[in-house]
Structure formats: C-alpha cells, structure tokens
Amino acid sequence: MASQSDESEKSVAGLSGQRLWDEVRIEPVEIALPGGVGLTLRAFRKSSELTPTEVEAEEEDLFDARKRGAAVDDEEEVIVDDEFQALLAEGDADQKVDEDAKATAEEEPDPADFEDDAADEDVPMFLSHKGKLLAFKSPESLVSFIRSGAPHDLAQLDSWAALAEQVQSTDIDPSEDDRYELDLVVENLRGGHDTWDLPLLIAAGEVARDLGYALRLKPVILALSPGSPLDDLDDSLRSAETGGMGGFFGRRKLKKIGAQQASLGWRSVIGKISAAVDWRD
Known part of the structure; x- marks a missing residue:
C-alpha cells in the first residue's frame, strides 16, 4: 500500500514553479532584516497536525531568581488590614471569599472551551529548528539544505519528501x-x-505574527497581541488603507499614535526576530 509520502511524490512529478508550491502547500518566503535578506519556507496547517518547534531552555537569570525568592518571602508574611479585621469580627470573611471565588470562576473562561477551535485553526510553520528560523542568502543554498536531510520542523509535513x-x-x-x-x-x-508606507507596515505585522507564533517568541507575541499599542497601530493602518469612511477614521486614529512610540516598539520586535535567525550561508 502506497504511503502519503509516495503519493505526494507522484503528484508533484514534473511540476515546477508555483504549481509545485501549490501542490505541496509550502511557499518560499523572502524576509529582509537588518542583518541581511534571507530566503526560507513557510507552510500553514491545522494546529492539530503539527508538532511545535522545540525551544531550547534558557539559563535562569540569577536576578530573576532572587526576585522570585523575595516574592515568596513576602507572601509568607501575613498582613491583615482594618477592612479584613472588620470582616472577621462580623463573621463574614469566609462568605466573602467564597463569593469572590465563585464570581472569578464565572468570569474566567475554561481553556477547554477553546480546544476544539484551536485544533481547527490554520497556523504558520517555517523552515526552522529548535526555535531558530533557518535563512539562506541564495536559492542554491536553500535547495541544497532542502535535499540534505538535515533536521528541521517542516520535515514532519507529508509533502516534504516530494518537495525535496x-x-x-x-x-x-x-x-x-x-x-x-x-x-x-x-x-x-x-x-x-x-510618510508611513501602509502596505509595508501591514505586511510586516503579518509576518511578525507568523514568526512569533511559529518560533514561540513570547515577547513578539505579547507586543502584537490584541489590545497592544502595536496591534492598535495595525488596526488603524488597515482601516486607513481601505479608503472611504473607514479609511478616514483610520487616518484620524493614526494621527493620535506617536511615531516615536511605534518605532521603538517595532525596533524591539525586529530585534527579537533577528536574534532568532540562524543564517546558514
């Protein structure tokens, strides 16, 4: 019985260019960073079909460890304020705690409620290994790596062997x-x-979100998360680009966003992404 890999190889035989990429559902990507212009690959699959990239454990920061130790010590010290003493005197403390806990439980959604939705969502994955984006400066070097059999995260795709x-x-x-x-x-x-280039900035937001998710870059994910200043900037850019009444309000909102704040925020994001790139040539 033929495997999925064998069937994929037969289906792409003789294909080239865009027809090849469409068949294997992988796409070549070019990303220009301060350190150079790199070629890599990206694919979108259901999250339930993928194993996330392995991120190497970072060494524990001694200063952070010291802060955590101090926090534990602080938590062990019991501080009773006047309001809590009054509640104890009235015998209502236990009841209030129970009511607060119940209210919190009702307000906070159960993570299990989102499991089915997450499993059906298309998520990005790049040519990466151990949390590092593999970037190449020439098509020849990228193809050489694809054919090398070296370990990477896209190797788990059923169409990878056919592409190679x-x-x-x-x-x-x-x-x-x-x-x-x-x-x-x-x-x-x-x-x-x-002077803001709307298509440039919108595209940057898209690929930065993809890279943050695929490489598990928590600072990037947080910086671009819903409600963050950079997310507000992205929403305004998209509104401004649509034109019409929505574009008018989008441009008005953009005027209220500080150029310096936006540039500093993006500088940090790009710095985190650049640090996660493994240049292979």
Missing part, C-alpha cells in the same frame, strides 16, 4: 505577497505619519 525530490533553485522565487521588508519598518515609522 522535485525542487530546483529556479523554483525559489517568492511572490510579491511573500516578500517582507522588516529592515525598512523602523525608519519608515520614524519619518512621521505623512
């Missing part, structure tokens, strides 16, 4: 929608609202 068998350096030609210029973001934001 068929891909040529001439196939590594990312579309315009898959080219990202993160190296220009901070400078563009510093130029002020009138």
